[in-house]
Structure formats: structure tokens, C-alpha cells
Amino acid sequence: MTQTTERKVDAGLREGVMSGPELAAQAIASIAPSAVIAFTAASIFLGAGNGTMMAFALATIVILCVGYIVTVFARRHASAGSLYTYVSKGLGPSGAFAAGVALLIGSWGIAAGSLGGAVSYASDLLQLFGVPATGTVWLIVLTVLIGGLATFFTIRGIRISARVSLVLELVSVFIIVVLLVAALAWLGPDAWDPAQFSFEGVPFQGVAAGMVLGILGFVGFSSADALGREARNPHTAIPRAIMWSAVVVGVLYVFAAYTQIAVLGDELGEVASPLQAINDRIGMPVWFAPVLVFGVAASFFAVVVAPLNVVGRIVYVMGKEGIVPERFGRTHETHLTPHRVLLIAGPAAIVLDVILLLAGTHPMDIVVWVDTYGTYGYMVAYALVAIAGIVYTKRAGIPNRLVWVCAVVAVVAMAYVFFANVWPVPAFPINVIPYIFVATMLLAFARFWWIRANRPEVLKNVGNTHTEMLEGVG
Numbered sequence: 001m002t003q004t005t006e007r008k009v010d011a012g013l014r015e016g017v018m019s020g021p022e023l024a025a026q027a028i029a030s031i032a033p034s035a036v037i038a039f040t041a042a043s044i045f046l047g048a049g050n051g052t053m054m055a056f057a058l059a060t061i062v063i064l065c066v067g068y069i070v071t072v073f074a075r076r077h078a079s080a081g082s083l084y085t086y087v088s089k090g091l092g093p094s095g096a097f098a099a100g101v102a103l104l105i106g107s108w109g110i111a112a113g114s115l116g117g118a119v120s121y122a123s124d125l126l127q128l129f130g131v132p133a134t135g136t137v138w139l140i141v142l143t144v145l146i147g148g149l150a151t152f153f154t155i156r157g158i159r160i161s162a163r164v165s166l167v168l169e170l171v172s173v174f175i176i177v178v179l180l181v182a183a184l185a186w187l188g189p190d191a192w193d194p195a196q197f198s199f200e201g202v203p204f205q206g207v208a209a210g211m212v213l214g215i216l217g218f219v220g221f222s223s224a225d226a227l228g229r230e231a232r233n234p235h236t237a238i239p240r241a242i243m244w245s246a247v248v249v250g251v252l253y254v255f256a257a258y259t260q261i262a263v264l265g266d267e268l269g270e271v272a273s274p275l276q277a278i279n280d281r282i283g284m285p286v287w288f289a290p291v292l293v294f295g296v297a298a299s300f301f302a303v304v305v306a307p308l309n310v311v312g313r314i315v316y317v318m319g320k321e322g323i324v325p326e327r328f329g330r331t332h333e334t335h336l337t338p339h340r341v342l343l344i345a346g347p348a349a350i351v352l353d354v355i356l357l358l359a360g361t362h363p364m365d366i367v368v369w370v371d372t373y374g375t376y377g378y379m380v381a382y383a384l385v386a387i388a389g390i391v392y393t394k395r396a397g398i399p400n401r402l403v404w405v406c407a408v409v410a411v412v413a414m415a416y417v418f419f420a421n422v423w424p425v426p427a428f429p430i431n432v433i434p435y436i437f438v439a440t441m442l443l444a445f446a447r448f449w450w451i452r453a454n455r456p457e458v459l460k461n462v463g464n465t466h467t468e469m470l471e472g473v474g
Helices: 020-031 033-074 083-128 135-156 158-191 204-216 223-227 234-269 274-282 288-321 339-358 363-396 401-422 430-454 456-461
Strands: none
Touching: 020 033, 020 158, 020 223, 020 234, 020 288, 033 083, 033 158, 033 204, 033 223, 033 234, 033 274, 033 288, 033 363, 033 401, 083 135, 083 223, 083 288, 083 339, 083 363, 083 430, 135 158, 135 288, 135 339, 158 234, 158 274, 158 288, 204 401, 223 234, 223 288, 234 274, 274 288, 288 339, 288 456, 339 363, 363 401, 363 430, 401 430, 430 456
């Protein structure tokens, strides 16, 4: 007697629906430039002083090197697997799995950490309108509402989540640019600050340390590559989205750093909220303060949504290939999104933030701690794709002199960023986060080693379920 099993056909991802601006929105929302501008320049200024602009400029160059290598792959492989699939082309299944897990840690960590930032600024915004949104209960309610809304958008459809991210990030950046331009106009002739263009007295060690924070301000910039199946003309549109988003955000960072130093001077390293300090210094209308707070809150929310999209698609491809249970390799029949993993990743971010809030953690500390955890993932993934780029182009006979240069810059920079985050040993709990990251990677590799021992045929699929064939896993 034979038994037949009816396998459910995967509806697949929604193909060819993402426009260029929507891809750029995914990339820029993952970066969250408004949130970075609100804090990072002040942190870099403490060590780099008038070299803050230089630190951002050098960080932009490093990120463009990483981006160039990613685009080498993206021009040839329209993949939903992002760096997981790309690294497989050069470093095989082991390297691909390491890159995939690292990118999952990075994307989920940034989403969960940024949820804390969205909650913090939403609380501040409500307080400006007279709502006493303070205390643990309020913060937990906001965490559940904001995290739940972000999860809903990612499940509801890639276009709606990308458009929400696009609108929120455009609004946020516009608000901040208005403030910065108004500040320069308020300065008048004093808006020209030649000291920022001089190397005299610039502490280069501080600039190097500032580069670390500058590079961290770009993590997630390549996330548009996870939309290879859903993009229109992906071989052209995705490389453009990656490179142009890095360039535009880099210019924005440099401009914002210049303006903050020109307006606040040495006070930049002392104020809790530089943008709010500029707002007060130049005498913006009373109504602008809540608009500014809303802008930063919107940026944090956008960066909760965008990385969750990446998590969903990487696990979706892993499910197709049998690296994770195959049920994760199917999409929602109506929305055509990888809903199963999103229904785990979104609530997991909410649960983590709620636990930390119950432990008495301030929401902005959640941003620092959990984003740091996620950043280690991005650093490993970027270093691996850089190395894979060299191997891939050599095997394929592609001229790779520029790839070599970019790869060396990227790997050295990522190694330096890692070292700078662990030495000198930072205070608790930042000092234990590298060990949590390594433990997570080892735990994930237990799955890989089990597959290699028990289902070695699965490893042949790694990196081959991309581009043209993503339907029907069962």
C-alpha cells in the first residue's frame, strides 16, 4: 500500500513590483540616517573634534568599497538571499551559512534595537502633547503597538512596507534638513567655518575612532539586495539603489556634522540632544519641536520595518534550500511575503525589548546594546562578502583589480571596527555583547554541522536557489 503526500505549492515572492525609489527606500530606511544624525556626530566629536566631517567622509569611502563588491554580485545574481547567496559563489556553503547567519543577526538586532528608539521618541512626542507616557507600563504598551505595526506592514506586503519606510524617512530627513539649513541661515556669515576644513589640531587617532561610529551609521545600507526577486530590472536597479543610497547618506552625514559643529561648537559634545539644542539655539517656532521629535521617531520606526524584510527573505531562501525547515520556504498565499518567519522575528524583537524594559533598561540603552549586537553581524557579513568577491571574480575571469582594492579596504576596516569595539574593554554590558554574538553564531552552526553530517546533499543547494527559480518548495 502506497501513501501519497500532497505537498503545498509555494505562492512565491511577488515578482517585479519594486521600483527604484522603493528599493532606495529599503536601503535608506535600514540605515536610518535621521536617527544617526541625532546622536552620532556628537559622539564622534568627543574624540575627533573638527575632524568629525573627515571621520564621516572616510567611513563613506569604506562603505562604498563594500557596496561596490556587493554590486559585482548584484549585477549578475538577482537574489532574495542577499549576502548569503552572494558569499556562496566565492566561499561555498560554509561561508554562505556564516554570512547568512551573521546578516540575520545584524538585521534582526538592528530592528529590535531600533524598536527601543522608536518607543523612546514616541514617548517623548506624547509627552509634548500632554500625555504622561512615562513609566514601564506605558513603554511596554508602546513597544507592543509599534512592534506589532512594523510586523504587520512587513507581512502585509513588500510594497506597502517599502512605501511606509520611504514616506517616513523622506519626512524625517526633510525635517532635519530644514532645521540644519535654517541654522546656517541663522548663523549668516559665521556659517563658514574654515577650521573644519583644516587638518591643524585634528586628532587623527580620534578621527580613526570616529570612523568606527561613522561606519556603524551605515550598517544595513545594502539591504535592497534582498529584494532581487521583487525588484523591477534588479540587475541594474539594485546596484544603483545600494551605491546611491550610500553616497546620498554619506553627503547628508557630512553636511549634518558640519552644521552641528558650526552652530554648537564645543557644546556639541555636551548636549543630550544636539538637534533639539540647535532648535532651541536658533529659536525655531514652538510647533517645530514636536515635528522634529516625530521625525526622529519616524526614522527609528522605518528601521524596524526595513531589516525585518531582510530577515524574512534570507530565511525564505534558506527554507527553499533545506538549511532551515522547509515550511519557512513558503510565502503567504495572498500577500506573497515570508510570513512564517516574520511572525517569529517581529514578536521576538518585541519580547526582547519588553524583557529589557521590565529589567529597568532605558529605551535608548536598548538601542545601544541591541544595535551593537546586530552590528557585529553586519561586520562579519561585509568582511565575508569582500573576501568572496575576490574569489568569485578570479574564478569567473572578471577583471578584479578594483575588487581587490575595495576588499582590502573593507576587510581591514571591519577588523578595525571589531577591535575598536572590544579594546579597550568597554563597560558592562557592552563588554559581554561580543561573546553573546559568538555564542549565537556557534549555536547556529550546530544546525549546519548537523546538516553536513546527516543531509550532505542539502549543501549542494546552497546558493543555487536564487535568481530565476524561487517557486514551489512544497
